[in-house]
Amino acid sequence: MSLLRAHGLTAGYGPVTVLNGIDLEVNEGEIVVILGANGAGKTTTMRAVSGTIPRSGAVEFDGHDISRTSPDAIVRHGVAQVPQGRGTFPELSVEDNLRAGAITRRDGAGAVAADLQRWFEQFPRLAERRSQRAGSLSGGEQQMLAIARALMSRPKLLLCDEPSLGLAPLITKELFEVIERLNREEGLSVLLVEQNANLAMHMASRVYLLETGRIVASGSAAELSADDTIRKAYLGF
Amino acid sequence: MSVPFTLRSGGPGSWALRLAAGAVLVYLMFWIPTQASNGVIDTCITALTLMAAAMALNLLLGYTGQISIGHSAFFGIGAYTTGILVSKYGWSPFQTLAVAFVVAFVVGALVSLPALRIKGVYLALVTLSLGLVFPQLIKAPKMEWLTGGARGLDKTGFKFTKKNPTYEIFGWNPWGNLRGENVKPFLYWIAMIIVIIVYVVCRGVVKSRAGRSLIAIRDNETAAAVMGVNLAVTKGLAFGLSAALCSLPGCLSAIRTGNVTPDSTNLTVLGAITFLIVMVVGGAGSLWGPIIGSALYVFVTDRTGDWSDKEAIPAVLRPFFGWSHTPPGSGIFAVVLIALMFVAPFGIVGMWHRVIGRFVKVVPRPAGTGTIDAPATAPAEA
Amino acid sequence: MELFLQRLADGLSQGSVYALMALGLVIIYRGTGHLNFAQGEMALFCTYVVYQCGEWGIPIGLALPIGMIVGFALGAVTEVALIRPVAKKSPFAVFIVTLGLFQFLNWLDGAIWRDQPLPNSGVGSVQQQFPSLFPSKDTDFITIFGADIKLQSVGVFVLVLALTGVLFLLFNKTKLGLAMNAVASNAESAKLVGIRTNMVLMVSWGIATAIGALGGVVFAGINHNVNLTLMFTVFIYGSAAATLGGFDSPGGAVLGGLIIGVIENMAAGYADEWVGQQLKVGVAFVVIVVVLLVKPSGLFGTAKVERV
Numbered sequence: 001m002s003l004l005r006a007h008g009l010t011a012g013y014g015p016v017t018v019l020n021g022i023d024l025e026v027n028e029g030e031i032v033v034i035l036g037a038n039g040a041g042k043t044t045t046m047r048a049v050s051g052t053i054p055r056s057g058a059v060e061f062d063g064h065d066i067s068r069t070s071p072d073a074i075v076r077h078g079v080a081q082v083p084q085g086r087g088t089f090p091e092l093s094v095e096d097n098l099r100a101g102a103i104t105r106r107d108g109a110g111a112v113a114a115d116l117q118r119w120f121e122q123f124p125r126l127a128e129r130r131s132q133r134a135g136s137l138s139g140g141e142q143q144m145l146a147i148a149r150a151l152m153s154r155p156k157l158l159l160c161d162e163p164s165l166g167l168a169p170l171i172t173k174e175l176f177e178v179i180e181r182l183n184r185e186e187g188l189s190v191l192l193v194e195q196n197a198n199l200a201m202h203m204a205s206r207v208y209l210l211e212t213g214r215i216v217a218s219g220s221a222a223e224l225s226a227d228d229t230i231r232k233a234y235l236g237f
Numbered sequence: 238m239s240v241p242f243t244l245r246s247g248g249p250g251s252w253a254l255r256l257a258a259g260a261v262l263v264y265l266m267f268w269i270p271t272q273a274s275n276g277v278i279d280t281c282i283t284a285l286t287l288m289a290a291a292m293a294l295n296l297l298l299g300y301t302g303q304i305s306i307g308h309s310a311f312f313g314i315g316a317y318t319t320g321i322l323v324s325k326y327g328w329s330p331f332q333t334l335a336v337a338f339v340v341a342f343v344v345g346a347l348v349s350l351p352a353l354r355i356k357g358v359y360l361a362l363v364t365l366s367l368g369l370v371f372p373q374l375i376k377a378p379k380m381e382w383l384t385g386g387a388r389g390l391d392k393t394g395f396k397f398t399k400k401n402p403t404y405e406i407f408g409w410n411p412w413g414n415l416r417g418e419n420v421k422p423f424l425y426w427i428a429m430i431i432v433i434i435v436y437v438v439c440r441g442v443v444k445s446r447a448g449r450s451l452i453a454i455r456d457n458e459t460a461a462a463v464m465g466v467n468l469a470v471t472k473g474l475a476f477g478l479s480a481a482l483c484s485l486p487g488c489l490s491a492i493r494t495g496n497v498t499p500d501s502t503n504l505t506v507l508g509a510i511t512f513l514i515v516m517v518v519g520g521a522g523s524l525w526g527p528i529i530g531s532a533l534y535v536f537v538t539d540r541t542g543d544w545s546d547k548e549a550i551p552a553v554l555r556p557f558f559g560w561s562h563t564p565p566g567s568g569i570f571a572v573v574l575i576a577l578m579f580v581a582p583f584g585i586v587g588m589w590h591r592v593i594g595r596f597v598k599v600v601p602r603p604a605g606t607g608t609i610d611a612p613a614t615a616p617a618e619a
Numbered sequence: 620m621e622l623f624l625q626r627l628a629d630g631l632s633q634g635s636v637y638a639l640m641a642l643g644l645v646i647i648y649r650g651t652g653h654l655n656f657a658q659g660e661m662a663l664f665c666t667y668v669v670y671q672c673g674e675w676g677i678p679i680g681l682a683l684p685i686g687m688i689v690g691f692a693l694g695a696v697t698e699v700a701l702i703r704p705v706a707k708k709s710p711f712a713v714f715i716v717t718l719g720l721f722q723f724l725n726w727l728d729g730a731i732w733r734d735q736p737l738p739n740s741g742v743g744s745v746q747q748q749f750p751s752l753f754p755s756k757d758t759d760f761i762t763i764f765g766a767d768i769k770l771q772s773v774g775v776f777v778l779v780l781a782l783t784g785v786l787f788l789l790f791n792k793t794k795l796g797l798a799m800n801a802v803a804s805n806a807e808s809a810k811l812v813g814i815r816t817n818m819v820l821m822v823s824w825g826i827a828t829a830i831g832a833l834g835g836v837v838f839a840g841i842n843h844n845v846n847l848t849l850m851f852t853v854f855i856y857g858s859a860a861a862t863l864g865g866f867d868s869p870g871g872a873v874l875g876g877l878i879i880g881v882i883e884n885m886a887a888g889y890a891d892e893w894v895g896q897q898l899k900v901g902v903a904f905v906v907i908v909v910v911l912l913v914k915p916s917g918l919f920g921t922a923k924v925e926r927v
């Protein structure tokens with residue numbers, strides 16, 4: 001069953017239109033990867049889905065029409081976003097950042113505390129710095145924090161914009177393992193933007209190829225990498 | 238977008254319009270002191286005072302984007318310079334104008350020193366506190382020998398005696414009877430001259446090379462610095478000049494009423510706020526904005542001045558204002574000000590340009606000789 | 620020594636009022652980066668409301684909460700109806716709107732309650748003086764180290780400390796406080812974690828104005844009456860306090876207010892000839908200028924607060 005479905009999604013910045021009516025679908029339990037060159041509109045797609053920029057077209061999430069819903073309400077529907085460039089709260093402590101991530105939850109302080117514990121165990125570097133200001137973390141640490149913060153809301157769908165940016169290869173691998181495990185064990189659906197095609201294709205259920213605001217190809221990871229022209233032009237391996 | 242008419246700036250059409258408008262203004266200028274009642278002349282002097290102050294402030298805020306809510310202090314410096322020199326040292330009021338100009342310029346330039354590092358609303362905060370301190374400084378015990386403390390000074394105006402001449406031009410006397418019977422037209426002319434001086438200076442500055450650097454500073458400081466504008470000097474001069482010009486209507490107020498007190502409205506923060514408000518309502522960053530705003534303000538406050546008495550309110554408006562214990566002028570203006578921020582941030586002049594733009598296309602002069610009347614961007618950054 | 624203690628007490632109780640004003644300014648500043656020039660006049664309006672309640676025979680214990688609720692509503696409505704729509708255009712427009720609101724409220728107070736200090740016992744008012752929250756007769760004092768400290772001063776000081784404690788809990792232990800801190804830190808990201816930023820800003824303005832209302836009522840109590848110019852200087856002292864403490868630091872605002880109250884009273888007391896009652900307000904001017912020049916972020920603010 002499809003969790004997120006966008007149809008004819010058009011969005012841009014002021015007078016500039018970046019996305020020209022794209023169709024996109026994420027089914028429950030899928031990890032969907034968006035690939036594309038720099039400036040293709042991947043981040044814009046994420047923003048259009050999360051409602052942080054004006055958009056038109058149909059966007060449906062979990063049976064609700066969210067095309068006119070404000071970003072904060074979309075989060076409450078169960079969509080969490082890890083924005084490109086992290087967007088943590090620099091003046092707040094690491095722990096408060098995580099608590100802010102859980103601010104929409106209604107399942108009680110105990111459950112939130114348990115999740116906090118869980119992510120601190122997952123990311124021990126964050127645990128060591130739990131009362132430090134987020135602004136004083138290293139870039140990679142902030143990236144971990146941003147992901148953990150998004151997960152604190154217990155989303156149904158995680159929008160992840162280049163989570164590997166600035167992370168050491170080992171950490172990236174670990175991170176993707178975490179995402180895969182959440183997907184496998186808890187049915188978390190993921191819409192992932194990733195430059196590292198090789199790595200991303202590995203875990204993708206399906207892939208969209210974006211070029212200057214249009215989807216030029218889509219299909220399973222196997223299908224796309226089987227297509228020679230696509231592989232040479234876009235995937236670079 | 239096509240518009241019905243085209244007007245070439247500097248062309249014959251535009252000159253004809255300017256001449257017509259100028260003729261109306263000159264006619265009014267002479268009609269008021271010679272034909273109008275003393276009450277009307279008095280109201281006009283009030284308006285002229287406010288115009289000069291608002292124009293002076295506009296030079297600073299409208300053109301350099303520095304916010305001041307303390308120009309009442311410079312107004313006060315003018316009033317007290319005249320007051321002290323006339324009442325304590327027997328100067329002629331006219332001579333004091335020059336002294337006030339210099340004193341206010343120096344003080345203004347001094348205030349501009351911190352303003353080099355403090356910007357936007359923080360500068361507003363600094364100037365606001367300056368405006369609050371000024372009347373208190375006047376009242377301070379240590380200053381009393383000079384300023385007369387809270388009681389203020391009197392006999393600060395002209396001494397009219399039987400010996401004063403009465404000037405007539407072909408049996409026509411626009412200056413008033415200077416033998417002390419009717420001096421309103423005389424005061425009117427002083428006010429008018431001050432307004433003209435302030436206008437000419439502002440216009441000269443704005444249309445000069447220096448003025449273009451002011452506007453460059455307002456729009457983008459870094460870019461201005463790159464273009465070779467000396468920020469510190471330009472800002473300091475602008476602040477000093479604005480303060481100096483604002484002191485002139487202060488002198489006028491001392492001459493006009495013959496006394497100076499630290500608590501009269503224009504010397505307090507409420508006065509400074511009024512300068513700011515009429516300027517923004519008229520149109521910040523345009524030469525005529527403050528003039529129109531002031532005229533409108535004085536018109537409204539004058540017309541509604543006695544509305545604290547229910548009977549004085551026109552019957553149609555009585556249900557709206559009948560409950561008020563004070564005249565509604567400043568309240569109405571505050572509402573207009575807020576409403577303008579929603580629809581026309583550049584005030585009445587900005588609105589006028591927009592409306593006119595629908596009907597008449599004004600073709601600017603070739604680059605380099607062009608004039609800048611309507612600012613293209615917000616006048617200030619906070 | 621007695622004189623010193625008395626001046627200290629007076630300074631602390633007046634400083635408490637400044638602290639309340641500064642708290643309101645800081646709460647709004649943190650959320651939106653705007654300096655609310657109408658803060659004092661909004662508080663004044665609520666203070667008049669409390670006066671009016673007194674005229675209707677409502678005891679101060681009930682009138683104060685009414686005034687604060689009116690303040691909350693006034694602040695919230697102002698943010699939604701006036702500030703938010705123009706904030707998109709330019710910070711200058713917001714500044715002008717707050718200034719217009721200043722002028723409007725000052726006029727409105729006069730239009731409703733006339734321009735004479737109130738209560739004006741005998742002339743249209745039943746109250747003898749503005750209701751004080753604490754015992755304020757000449758005989759209501761306690762003696763500490765030989766100094767007679769007014770009970771009112773003690774009460775006001777304790778009240779502000781208690782309020783500071785409550786606000787500390789609000790900011791640090793509640794979801795609302797967390798949301799307010801998050802919005803202050805990064806409004807865009809706050810939306811992305813599901814915080815209703817509009818709601819938070821509205822509530823911030825509400826709380827700020829309610830606190831301002833409390834400050835106005837306390838100050839009118841100390842002053843024995845309410846009048847149209849009551850809050851001018853309080854506002855500038857409050858601004859000085861916020862500048863000193865740092866515009867994004869609530870704790871700094873409280874401390875700044877107390878420090879300025881004490882400096883002001885000491886200066887007026889010990890440098891009687893030079894400062895005296897008239898030039899007390901010069902203290903605010905000097906503090907604002909010096910802090911902005913030397914350490915623009917204030918004592919406890921973060922350097923993020925950009926002032927240059």
Ligand SMILES: Nc1ncnc2c1ncn2[C@@H]1O[C@H](COP(=O)(O)OP(=O)(O)OP(=O)(O)O)[C@@H](O)[C@H]1O
Pocket residue numbers: 013016018036037038039040041042043044045084
């Ligand atoms: N805030 C903005 N204002 C105006 N244009 C923008 C803005 N953000 C992005 N753009 C433009 O939109 C286009 C798509 O940008 P987008 O950020 O979506 O690219 P991307 O696919 O995420 O690239 P990258 O891989 O570099 O992150 C670009 O041409 C960019 O210039």
Ligand SMILES: [Mg+2]
Pocket residue numbers: 042043044084161
């Ligand atoms: Mg991107």
